[in-house]
Amino acid sequence: MAATIRDVARLAGVSPSTVSRALSLPGMVNATTRARVAAAVEQLGYEPNRAARGLITGRTGTIGLVVPDLANPFFASLTKGVQARARHHDVAVFVADTDEDPAAEAGLVRALSKQVDGVVLCSPRASDEELAAIAQDTTVVLVNRTAVGLPGVAYDNEDGMRQAVAHLVALGHRRIAWVGGPATSWSTQHRGLGLRNAVEALRAELAPVGNFAPTYEGGMAAADQVVATGATAVVAYNDLVAIGLLARLHSRGISVPGDLSVVGVDDIAMSRMARPALTTVRLPKQEAGRIAVELLLAMLDDPESAAEGSKHGELHGELIVRDSTGPAPQK
Amino acid sequence: MAATIRDVARLAGVSPSTVSRALSLPGMVNATTRARVAAAVEQLGYEPNRAARGLITGRTGTIGLVVPDLANPFFASLTKGVQARARHHDVAVFVADTDEDPAAEAGLVRALSKQVDGVVLCSPRASDEELAAIAQDTTVVLVNRTAVGLPGVAYDNEDGMRQAVAHLVALGHRRIAWVGGPATSWSTQHRGLGLRNAVEALRAELAPVGNFAPTYEGGMAAADQVVATGATAVVAYNDLVAIGLLARLHSRGISVPGDLSVVGVDDIAMSRMARPALTTVRLPKQEAGRIAVELLLAMLDDPESAAEGSKHGELHGELIVRDSTGPAPQK
DNA sequence: GGGTGGACTGCAATCCTTTGCAGTGCCCGT
DNA sequence: ACGGGCACTGCAAAGGATTGCAGTCCACCC
Numbered sequence: 001m002a003a004t005i006r007d008v009a010r011l012a013g014v015s016p017s018t019v020s021r022a023l024s025l026p027g028m029v030n031a032t033t034r035a036r037v038a039a040a041v042e043q044l045g046y047e048p049n050r051a052a053r054g055l056i057t058g059r060t061g062t063i064g065l066v067v068p069d070l071a072n073p074f075f076a077s078l079t080k081g082v083q084a085r086a087r088h089h090d091v092a093v094f095v096a097d098t099d100e101d102p103a104a105e106a107g108l109v110r111a112l113s114k115q116v117d118g119v120v121l122c123s124p125r126a127s128d129e130e131l132a133a134i135a136q137d138t139t140v141v142l143v144n145r146t147a148v149g150l151p152g153v154a155y156d157n158e159d160g161m162r163q164a165v166a167h168l169v170a171l172g173h174r175r176i177a178w179v180g181g182p183a184t185s186w187s188t189q190h191r192g193l194g195l196r197n198a199v200e201a202l203r204a205e206l207a208p209v210g211n212f213a214p215t216y217e218g219g220m221a222a223a224d225q226v227v228a229t230g231a232t233a234v235v236a237y238n239d240l241v242a243i244g245l246l247a248r249l250h251s252r253g254i255s256v257p258g259d260l261s262v263v264g265v266d267d268i269a270m271s272r273m274a275r276p277a278l279t280t281v282r283l284p285k286q287e288a289g290r291i292a293v294e295l296l297l298a299m300l301d302d303p304e305s306a307a308e309g310s311k312h313g314e315l316h317g318e319l320i321v322r323d324s325t326g327p328a329p330q331k
Numbered sequence: 332m333a334a335t336i337r338d339v340a341r342l343a344g345v346s347p348s349t350v351s352r353a354l355s356l357p358g359m360v361n362a363t364t365r366a367r368v369a370a371a372v373e374q375l376g377y378e379p380n381r382a383a384r385g386l387i388t389g390r391t392g393t394i395g396l397v398v399p400d401l402a403n404p405f406f407a408s409l410t411k412g413v414q415a416r417a418r419h420h421d422v423a424v425f426v427a428d429t430d431e432d433p434a435a436e437a438g439l440v441r442a443l444s445k446q447v448d449g450v451v452l453c454s455p456r457a458s459d460e461e462l463a464a465i466a467q468d469t470t471v472v473l474v475n476r477t478a479v480g481l482p483g484v485a486y487d488n489e490d491g492m493r494q495a496v497a498h499l500v501a502l503g504h505r506r507i508a509w510v511g512g513p514a515t516s517w518s519t520q521h522r523g524l525g526l527r528n529a530v531e532a533l534r535a536e537l538a539p540v541g542n543f544a545p546t547y548e549g550g551m552a553a554a555d556q557v558v559a560t561g562a563t564a565v566v567a568y569n570d571l572v573a574i575g576l577l578a579r580l581h582s583r584g585i586s587v588p589g590d591l592s593v594v595g596v597d598d599i600a601m602s603r604m605a606r607p608a609l610t611t612v613r614l615p616k617q618e619a620g621r622i623a624v625e626l627l628l629a630m631l632d633d634p635e636s637a638a639e640g641s642k643h644g645e646l647h648g649e650l651i652v653r654d655s656t657g658p659a660p661q662k
Numbered sequence: 663g664g665g666t667g668g669a670c671t672g673c674a675a676t677c678c679t680t681t682g683c684a685g686t687g688c689c690c691g692t
Numbered sequence: 693a694c695g696g697g698c699a700c701t702g703c704a705a706a707g708g709a710t711t712g713c714a715g716t717c718c719a720c721c722c
Binding site for chain 1: 393603
Binding site for chain 2: 669670671672673674676677678679
């Protein structure tokens with residue numbers, strides 16, 4: 001059906017080898033020949049068969065992306081970034097969604113590894129050991145976390161938390177509650193740490209209320225405990241949790257930001273639509289996806305750089321102040 | 332590196348052909364031979380090389396999915412459904428996001444068509460002619476709309492709108508505003524039609540306020556016009572628009588549902604987090620993705636059914652009543 | 663006992679492209 | 693005038709799996 005390299009060769013009056021070279025190593029063929037080949041390619045609408053090319057080069061021109069949940073806007077943005085960047089490099093992306101099941105990750109990556117050159121893995125919960133095992137199968141770039149020995153792109157959570165705390169302290173808050181996400185989550189750990197450091201540096205006080213699901217429901221569940229801490233401000237694991245807090249606080253008649261200021265993390269689309277619009281630390285999600293792709297592709301092109309390992313991208317968050325934070329209430 | 336079919340053949344003491352058959356046409360090989368092959372496969376961890384197989388069978392074991400915007404929760408859910416179902420069939424999914432640029436669709440499908448067996452296309456804006464042209468390149472299943480001669484899965488918008496109107500009329504509303512999405516959108520047209528029919532059947536009155544972007548901003552922009560119609564209820568193109576309406580109405584001090592009832596369409600995650608929680612027509616988004624995959628795979632397995640054309644899936648929406656609708660105000 | 667058919671299995675071609683190696687022809691230097 | 697080198701091009705193998713065709717072997721029938 002589709003034109004093959006032989007058809008092009010025949011039409012251009014050259015051998016298939018020459019066609020192949022004219023396309024991939026233009027410097028190696030005479031300009032006039034190259035033009036004839038180009039014309040034939042054009043006329044026939046020829047495009048190299050990727051399977052055949054992959055068979056011989058060992059490369060598929062495809063990368064995989066594994067995320068916990070596509071329906072989560074955070075991962076959707078990430079996916080968008082990955083996809084856009086990959087297309088820019090003429091690389092296709094297989095996406096796979098683990099449905100928030102960390103156990104499925106390893107199997108998925110293994111299955112994927114046969115069909116792709118490498119994978120971008122977003123695995124907030126897995127341990128470093130599990131990740132190391134997964135990385136045996138194929139070239140892996142982590143996103144949204146780091147792990148020793150593995151390349152990845154992550155956010156500077158400490159810095160983001162510092163910005164949030166500085167904002168709250170400037171508003172007069174002294175006691176700040178912290179609603180963590182899943183205990184095993186890399187981000188929870190780093191955000192918690194960043195918060196402790198920031199609070200200490202600014203002579204405020206942190207009131208952690210434990211670990212909750214990183215969802216709207218998680219936020220609803222945490223709200224009453226937040227109130228019980230007596231804090232005048234709260235930092236939530238992410239925006240979904242913050243919005244859950246907002247909902248429960250509202251139904252309890254607690255005013256935000258009058259009685260309690262709320263800060264989220266991520267800046268998903270929903271945040272600016274929340275009522276009150278949510279103050280949050282914006283994470284450049286698409287950017288993370290883009291950088292992960294660049295990192296992965298660079299490793300693929302030059303395996304040395306992979307060996308040298310631990311290539312990292314680090315991204316900074318930016319505090320977006322909206323209406324959910326305000327001056328601390330006077331006692 | 333990885334084991335090939337010849338390695339397996341050697342270990343099992345048979346020819347590569349027999350291994351191939353043992354795996355894909357088990358009935359053709361002797362049970363004991365098959366067992367030996369199976370053991371060898373197991374021991375070597377053999378998996379057929381997809382590129383090599385694709386080269387000869389002409390099938391890639393991959394389908395494409397083209398959506399306007401992955402970051403839109405509606406399409407994210409759809410993607411999730413497609414992806415899950417495809418994995419179930421051991422088929423990989425390339426996803427591509429057109430960034431809401433209908434002009435990019437054709438090119439994207441064409442590029443994709445070289446690498447996939449077929450594509451699931453979500454193209455709300457393209458004309459029937461454009462779609463027909465696109466479908467030349469490869470096997471296409473439409474999702475979220477229909478077009479003559481092309482298979483697709485769509486929602487019964489008329490029915491969904493009828494449910495919404497029946498609900499509103501039962502609450503005493505007689506004049507219902509309608510905020511349409513992009514004029515060229517298939518869904519806008521069908522929802523508008525369904526609304527007109529339903530309103531007529533129930534002796535109410537429709538007040539269309541025109542076409543807006545299918546976004547939060549679109550809803551904000553439409554709100555004042557909705558108010559100006561004097562309607563006591565409004566149906567929005569989708570939930571995003573409805574949430575935008577909610578925001579603007581709130582800032583104008585118009586009570587929902589006290590002064591005005593609001594109904595959306597889609598039931599995205601955000602809707603139940605809105606304030607007030609949004610009454611909406613829930614569309615089975617993942618289900619649509621799943622069915623589209625089934626349809627596509629069936630057409631691929633049996634091209635006849637493709638020729639017979641116009642295979643369709645139809646899905647029904649379900650009205651989810653939350654807090655944004657209430658009794659019509661007494662004049 | 664020879665012939666026929668059935669049940670398996672193997673051979674070899676094929677899918678399409680890339681790439682190491684071996685030309686071919688020409689130019690230039692000596 | 694001849695050898696060497698350069699620039700370019702072609703040959704052929706390779707990559708891994710599938711499949712039409714042909715072969716082997718055995719059992720069974722007449």
